[in-house]
Structure formats: structure tokens, C-alpha cells
Amino acid sequence: MNAQLGYYLLWFALILSVYAGVAAISGSVTRDSRYHDSAIRAVYATFLVLVGAAGILVYAFLADDFSIEYVADHSSRVLPRFYAATGLWAGMEGSLTLWSLILAGLTAFAVYRNRVRARELIPWVIVTLSVVQVFFLLLQIFVAGPFERVSGLLPTDGRGMNPQLQNPGMAFHPPTLYIGYVGCAVPFAFGMAALVTNRLDDLWLRLTRRLTLLAWLFLSIGIMLGAWWAYVELGWGGYWAWDPVENASLLPWLTATAFLHSAMVQERRNMFKIWNMLLVFLTFFLSILGTFLTRSGFVQSVHSFAASSIGWYFIGFMVLILVAFLVLFLGRLPGLRSAGQIEAVLSKEASFVYNNWLLIAVLVVMLVGTFGEPISRALTGVATTFRGPYFNTLNIPLGILILVLTGICPAIAWRRATPANLKRNFVIPLVISTAFTAAVVITGYALGEVDLVASPAHRYAVLTFWSGAFVAVVVGIEFHKGARARRRSKGGSYPGALLSLFRLNSRRYGGYLVHLGVVCMFVGFAGNAFNSESQHVMKPGETVEAGRYSLTYAGKRDISRSTFAGIELNLRVSRGDRNLGTYGLQRRFYYREDQTTTEVAIRSTLLEDLYLILISLEEDGTAIIKARVNPLVSWVWLGSGLLVLGTLVALGTTPAERRGRA
């Protein structure tokens, strides 16, 4: 009954979306505002209808309605209700519904916000987003139906949810990433509208700046949540493995990052108009590609889904948007030519160009690595898969260059940097960061932790520390200068002046905070160069050494519950004479899902993580464990937090905007 209603609602949403697109075109062609207004109302209605459809699916999960196949496949009676509610995005069909819902919500939001100030663009924004919406709705209605009924006997219980997905990080990772992916469609739609209406100035950029930043923020949070989840839940000891599905999420992030930066140049200097249009298209295209990659089984991922026909629909859709964009774009090319041009290779504009090039270079590396397998199979008959070392070899140097630019860009002059400008802004950061790096290297050698001659990884790590310190000092000086100037003009305390910067120029100083977050993350990434790992076979009472830590087999206990059988190994951890407490390493067997999981124990400090994994516990009580020492991992999470905070600041309004609104 409910399933039927949900299915009808999807149809209803489809009709509304088609209508919105048609009405929008009619309104634009006939200049009849009744069509225009009707299209807007249809956009709002689509959202409400999809809220209903998604609501029915969530309700079906909460009510254990196993007559719906999707619910039966992803939930069970004993599943905690919180996770049952997240069943909406536990599999493909529901994920598509979530996609549609988010798209409808963002469309309604963007249309509502801009209906007056960008009246001209709105019809074509609606058309573009409706086409996307129609595609996803068609998939749900004809290919992968979330409301499909179970055929045959009604199951008394569902098959359960993958226990590894039953984690708070995992609960929020997919929807966050989705908001990011879907969010990329909105600036693209405004770009398309600008092309159609020939409004090729920076109006569309200014209107979508916040939405783009918001999409970027959600993409970032989604990626970081996924990494964090992998680290604490999957138990292999790291957070990133260059898996195709991980790469898929990074692809649009790279172009979105490039876009956010080059859009600033267009606003300020009216340059890069062609490039920005391309980037906004690429970002959207890659977000669809990302969804396709995770869904089609086209590229073999570790947890690749069964290859399904849905891939061909995605390919068809991608070809459609590619052609539509290219036709419009090439037609408007003359109008997009920029008036301004770069005056010097050492200038802020140029540094933005380098930043974009580098991000695109990383994108190329990622594309080759991710699609290398199907491409090589097609070309040579033998498939070549690219794994970690390929990505690291190429991306680490590119990443360090990007990091260095992060430090140069804020302090270099627009148009042309004079030697005096360079000297004034960069000598102090260079001296401090070099001294800092020297101190780190000397300390590292003294402790026997760093070996620049033998290890290329160590060399890169040290370069990263140096670049990171450089950026941090540059940004620090920028804050100091801002605060000092503020105090001179307005008085007050220094911390107060510092804080007021975020209010007065939220974009600039929020951006700096993001850069500081990126520095912290890079420091964390560099920590990987010093990882160490050891495996141990331990009898009860035995003590083994892992790095500077001593691990003692203190005991084991049964932790079984109604849903799983579990065992916990207790390890007493100490370093030198210091007792660091007892840690529980678990293995659980979930009955319903017929699956074993590992619960790792992590002792986390700013300097390093001790990461303990129970590999197995034999009949006689012998334990096999893996101990990893992962230096600086905390900095990745710390940096992510800073990045989020900085982006939130940058999303805020500036005083000029506040005045404009009043």
C-alpha cells in the first residue's frame, strides 16, 4: 500500500519536473510571467512530493515493512532504529531517491533565493536542473525502483545492514557526500543559464558563490567522514587507499577547488571566463561520473557492486550533458573572451593559474589511475590496475607544490609582484620555516626517526613540513597585519581586533583558516612516511614490543550480545615506565548478517596513534595482533575541523553585503 503510494509520488515528481522545465521555457520564450511563476511553483512542489516519497521509504524502514524489497535487503527487526532510518542510503535504490530529494531541495532553495535578482536566469536554471532531476527519477521508476515489492513469499525479517555501516561516521558520510555532489549541479545550472541568456558577466558567479562553497564544504566533509570511518571502522590501519570509489569523490572536489579560486580572479579582474565555465561544467560532470563509478561496477573497486545495466543509462546521460554544454559553450566562446590578461608571471593572478594547473594535473593523474584499468584492457587486452605507489609517486610532489602556492598566493601582489613586495612578504616566512625544518630534521636524526638519504618518503615529508611551516607563517603574518591595522584605526584589544577580521572580511580570513586547515592535513599526510607496522603472536601473559610501546596480553573476555558473538582481547600498553592503560581489541560475528568485523583500539595523541588490531584469537588462547604506529594522524582530523570552520566563516556575509541588504 505504502509502496504503491511511494511509486506514484515518484511518477508525480517526474511529471512536475517535466512540467517545470517546459513551463520555464515557455515563460522565457513568450515572456508570459504566468508560465514563469508556474514553473517556479512546480519546482517547489517537486521538492514537497519528493519529501513525501523519501519519507515513505524511511517510514517503511522504521516500521519494518519487509514487503518492500529494498527495505528487506538493508534492514532487520533487531537493527537499532537510528541505523534503520539511515537505510534510505544504505543501497543504490534509496540513494537515488536521496539524490533526487537533495537536488529538488537545492533547486527550490536556489530558485527561491534568486527569483528576483536573477529573474532572467531562473528559467534556464530550472530547465537544466529539471533535466538532471528527470534523469534520476527515470532511473528510480524504470531501472532501480526503491519501492519494488518483494516477489514471492513475504519475508518475516530483513537481511540486515552491513555491520560496518552501523557507525555514526558511516551514517552521515553518504548523505553529506551527496549534498556535495548534487550541490555541484546548481552552479553548473547557473552557468548554463548564463550561456543561454548571454549574460556572460560575473552575475552567475556572484549568485552561486555561496552555494558553490557550500557544495564544496559538504564534499570535503563527506570525504573526510569517509576517511575517518575507514580509519576507525575498517581496521586496516589507514584512512585512504586510492580506491576508485574514494578517487571518485576527490575528482569533483579538485575541480571545485580550482573553480573557487579562479572565480575570485574573474570577480576581481574579469579574467578566466572561459576557464571558469569549463571548470563549473567539469565539476558537475565529475560529480555525475562519481555517482556512476560507485554504482556501475565499471571500474573494479574493492567493494565493487555487481555490474548492472544502470551504467549505460549514466553513460547516455553524461554524453547528453556533454553535448548540450559543448554546443552552448562553443557558440558563446567569442563573448567569453576576457578583457584582462595576466601581466606578469609573478603576480596573484599567475599564482591562481598555477594553482589551477596543479589541481588539474592531480585530476589527470587521478583519471589515468582510476580509468587506467578499463582503458588498458581496451587498448592492449591486458588490464593494468594502478595502486597506491602510482598515485603517491605523482601526487605527492604535485601536492607539495600546491601547498607552497597556498603560502605564496595570499601575500603576493595583484598584477605584478615587485622585488620589494616579494622581499617584504616572503623573507621572514622563508627564514622561520627553514629554521623550523632544520630543527625538525636535527631532532629527527637525533632520535633515529628521520633518514633523508635512505628514504625518499622522508625527504617528501620534510619538504611538506617546510612548506607547511612557510604557509603557516605567511598566514600568521597576514592575520597579524590585519589585526594591527584594525587596532590602529579602531583601538580595542589585539584578540578582539583579530576576531573582528573574520567579521569584516569573512571571505579572506575564512579562506586563510581553510589554508591553515590544509596545512595541518598535509602535516598529517606526511606522517605516513614514518608509519611502522608489526605483527605479533602472543600467549596469555606475554609481552611484546611494538616501536617504543610494550604490549602485554592481560586477558580476554566474552562480549557477545543478542545480535553478535564477540570476543575482546585486553592489552596493557606501556611506554618506558609509563602505564598507558588497557585497551580492548574486539572481533564480532554478526549472526543475522553472517559477517565478522574487527573493532580496533586506537590510542591517539597529537604526535602519533597506536593502532591495535586483533587479527585472530586461536582456540588455545593464542592471539595474533597487528600493531601500527601512525605518526601525526590526529593532524588530519584537526585540519579537517579547521577547514570546516574556515569555510563556515567564509560563508558569512561581509559588512558591504549586510549594508546592501538593509
Place this chain on the structure above:
Amino acid sequence: MARKKRMLVGGVLILLVFAGFLVSVVDQGVGALQYYHTLEDFDQARRDGKVEVKKGLRLNGLVAPGTIQKDLERMQIRFDLTDGTRTIPVVLTRLDVSDLFKDNANVVIEGRLGADGVFVAENLMTKCPTKYEAAEGSPAGSAK
């Protein structure tokens, strides 16, 4: 105009350097694994001499039932990879394997083929059984 030309030349040069870097890494087979989806393909490639020594190998197959042996002393796991007709003996040089690693499991192994015909694997991944889908976008799977 002269400046524009200079910048263009500079851009092209940088592009070439980057392309050279990329090509050389790919050519040296850094992080590249030849991937055979079936043991049949792998057998065929060996007979045809298509297997490149400088690249690692990635094989897909099933764990032959009853062949899993844990060697706690040497921290290894030995088992046979099979497709029903062909079989390759495998030594996995680590003990931490996914919990889905058991008889008849569908696995992907990564490593090199020794002169003695034993495949020395550094990594082993088990494919998720089809009844479980990880949520999309998730970097799921025991990748290392």
C-alpha cells in the same frame, strides 16, 4: 602579444615536463599491476609471454576449499587459488586478512609469481558478497 607568446611557450614546456613525468611513472610500472580477472586469462597470457616482469600481478580466483594453512611462526598464510580447473599455490606474507577470507571465497591477490611457481602475495582482498552493498561513496573494503 610577445608576453602572451612567452607565457604560452612556458605553459607548453611545463605541460611537457608533467606529461613526461606521468609517462615515465606509468612506463616504469610504478604501482601498476597487471590484472587478470580469471586464471584462464592468466594462463593464456603466460603462454603468450605477455606477463611483464616489472609489473606486479593481480589475480582473481577462489580459495580452494581445505587449503588454507596459517603459519604463525613465519606469519604467513598458504592456500591454493583456483577456478575449478587450474590451481596456483599462494603464500600470503601477512596474517591479517578480511573476515570474509575462507574456503571458496572470491579473492583478489596482489604480488609476484616466484620462479618456483608459487605466487607470493602481499595483499589479499575479498570481494564483498553480492548480497551486501556498501553504501556508495564509501571507501569500504579492506584495501591494504
